[in-house]
Amino acid sequence: MKSPANITPVLMPKWGLSMTKGLLSDWLVEEGTRISIGDEIMEVETDKIASAVEATDEGVLRRCVAVAGETYPVQALMGVLAAEEVGDADIDAFIDAYEVPQAEDDEDAETSQYEFVETSVGRIRYALRGDEGPVVVLIHGFGGDLDNWLFNIDALAEKTRVYAIDLPGHGQSIKQIEDPGLSGLANAVRAFMSTVEIDSAHLVGHSMGAAVAATVVSETPDLVQSLSLVSAAGLGVEINSAYIDGFVAAVSRRELKPVLLNLFADPSLVNRAMVDELLKYKRLDGVGDALTHLASNLFVDGRQKTILAEQISDLRTLVVWGSEDRVIPASHAINMKSAKVEVIEGAGHMVQMEKASRVNHLILAHILG
Amino acid sequence: MARNLSFKDAINEALDQEMSRDPTVIVMGEDIVGGTGSPGEADAWGGVLGVTKGLYAKHGDRLMDTPLSESAYIGAAVGAATCGLRPVAELMFLDFLGVCFDQIFNQAAKFRYMFGGKAETPVTIRAMVGGGFRAAAQHSQMLTPIITHIPGLKVVCASNAYDAKGLLIQSIRDNDPVIFCEHKNLYAHEVDVPEESYTIPFGEANIMRDGSDVTIVAYGLMVHRASEAAALLAGDGVECEVIDLRTLSPIDTETIIESVEKTGRLVCVDEANPRCSIAADVCATISQESFASLKAAPQMVTAPHSPVPFSPALEDLYIPGAGQIVDAVRKTLEA
DSSP states (O other): OOOOTTEEEEEOOOOSTTOOEEEEEEESSOTTOEEOTTOEEEEEEOSSOEEEEEOSSOEEEEEEOSOTTOEEETTOEEEEEEOTTSOHHHHHHHHHHOOOOOOOOHHHHHHHHSEEEEETTEEEEEEEEOSSSSEEEEEOOTTOOGGGGTTTHHHHHTTSEEEEEOOTTSTTSOSOOSSOSHHHHHHHHHHHHHHTTOSSEEEEEETHHHHHHHHHHHHOGGGEEEEEEESOSSSSSBOOHHHHHHHHHOOSHHHHHHHHGGGOSSGGGOOHHHHHHHHHHHTBTTHHHHHHHHHHHHEETTEESOOOTGGGTTSOEEEEEETTOSSSOGGGGGGOTTSEEEEETTOOTTHHHHTHHHHHHHHHHHHHO | OEEEEEHHHHHHHHHHHHHHHOTTEEEEETTSSSOTTSOOOTTSOOSTTSTTTTHHHHHGGGEEEOOSOHHHHHHHHHHHHHTTOEEEEEEEEGGGGGGGHIIIIIIITTHHHHTTTOOOOOOEEEEEEOSOSSOOTTSOOOOHHHHHTSTTOEEEEOSSHHHHHHHHHHHHHOSSOEEEEEEGGGTTOEEEEESSOBOOOTTOOEEEEOOSSEEEEEOTTHHHHHHHHHHHHHTTTOOEEEEEOSEEESOOHHHHHHHHHHHOOEEEEESSOSTTOHHHHHHHHHHHHSGGGOSSOOEEEEOOSSOOOSSHHHHHHHSOOHHHHHHHHHHHHHO
């Protein structure tokens, strides 16, 4: 629906394809508060994750339509942002006229949002969002999958064409990794790009995925237009090997949960659904071997084996880190001398989830800039 | 890649994948191919309810239709397991346990112990359990407590297709005798199941729903009744934590204790008869281990102490329903 230029609706977000409704746990600001872009305005909870919703526009929160403690469908009108000069009558009219858009048929949504492609390294799952603009490829970290970009992919897709992939050994891609190391995974990224006919792209990598992206740059610089490295591996030697070893070894909910707490500054984000989803992945045949081989090649004696900071210094690079990263220290950002570096307070290793709006702005500005 | 799959098809897929992966896996039982004398073509029955349909066409002689003698073929499966095969024997109905019980509880369950760990018996015995199928008193029982009582046996009773596939693969790969119980009224129930093989470890209960007021422990079909009850109660502001045991031996006591320490209230649901049931066992353990956490007496919701009736109206009354679970939960809240 078209909104008047000076009125911005605050909507129930859609995080991931299975989300149809969300619980408004609380408003984080009161009616009448002046809001800037990136301000946290409400706390939303789904069966999978809880997160603050950040403002994508500025204005005064003129009306809280939704009630804390209630559940609303995706895209429901939660509140209204507008300038002071907008009349109350206009705001009432806007609220009255607002209709929740019809949700897509679930099965259609599922098939259109996850896709599979046969590449030279085997079957790769990916998600594609956005039609126009520069091509972006999102690469998750060790043990992760494309849903690690749950809070990023749609925001980036507003101005770019975004592919998020599952690396081999991860998510729902092929479980066998031909050459379980950075080169092998970089090769998988290239195989994916060539299969879906991407000549060159802006690469965005998280953690190990950042090291994979950097490897693509160092081996085949022509394929990459810019790099965005989030909580990156490959920029320094230190790594929390207890996290890596614990993640690989954990077979039960009880073992995995404390390991996952290392990923977030806010431990309450690690809920049962997140642990259960990861266990489902870890229990697939072949995943244990893939992770074990990968870990033993990438992290030797508790240290990162490959440091790529020097080899990518010529490329336009953004480095983003959470100040409270307990897996890879944010101090590694210092090794990227020519890059634009942003360290975000109050976020951990999964900074792209914990401070999604901020990270999305930084990445978009970097890619479009 | 996950897709919707029924409980029955998940069992079939687990058997198929393990037979493809491991040439020592064999499947035997009454009519599992197509019945004695059938040509064993691809369109053969594949068991009384078609669970093993299509496997013969793929794996041929590694499936064996046996004579109608449970004592013979369960004994043969146990013996083959000690000699290097991984047999999956289908007992059809767990109600037939009586005629082959010695082979199970006095032989298979004892070998590892009596041979000082030198013997392994990697046999899986699949069997249908539970009521609601209008199959009368000799084909409808929930005899899980009897086998859970025996040390040396592992006992699985899944509530959904995802768990069924992972737990069956785990059962086949396990080096001890496993009794794998399949509720016949769940065969058509569908959930998302990955195409790939995967395992679910024994002794890890699944939390189906988080709640802070009352803990409901269940397994098999009763997990669905418990979830139904929890949804009804949530409408009145009562938040139940629903725990699916998944395996009865080993049993995940730790998860139940953790939950009861939070809620202080326990309702155990069991389709079995009440005396010496899984519900009685869990109530006793929690009363002993977590007495200080309990705010009310633990409640059991079970079938009555009687055979399963053949009358449809009586059978429906016999099997515990959401209404009884809601009442039991309310009782813990009155205290």
